[in-house]
Amino acid sequence: MSFDVLEDAKGWLxxxxxxxxxxxxxxxxDGSITLTDFVTRHWRAGVxxxxxxxxxxxxxxRLHILPHLGAVALRDVSATVLRGYIATLEGECSPRYARQILTSLSNIFETARSTTSASSATRCGPRRSVGRRPPTRIVTRGRWQRRSGCGT
Known part of the structure; x- marks a missing residue:
């Protein structure tokens, strides 16, 4: 980000x-970083x-995600882009290996979401539904209750 006048920069700050x-x-x-930059700068160190x-x-x-989606900005990854990528992936490898690759991609997106989200409403929004465990429940005074966290 750049400013023409020092006073504009101070005001923004x-x-x-x-x-x-x-x-x-x-x-x-937020969101303007490419997938390759995000993986390199933020995600890889946390694996x-x-x-x-x-x-x-x-x-x-490195071999299956970044060559196809690495140049795409995070904010530009849409359902259409992902459907095209999944179709390409299904043609390149077995269904089992494709699921493993998509699990890694999902992990990258979840990390990006938690890293770049500014509000708890966004962080607690919809997540991937495939393979999600049901909410953890605890017993309190003889009744089942949802464990505190998103949506409670």
Missing amino acids: RRSGTDSERGEFVDPR RGAPGTVKRVDERV
């Missing part, structure tokens, strides 16, 4: 600071597991 204190600040760059697992996840991302 003051407004952003106030918005941040209120919890309303949204970085204007955990046995060395072999980390290696396989990295291979899936």
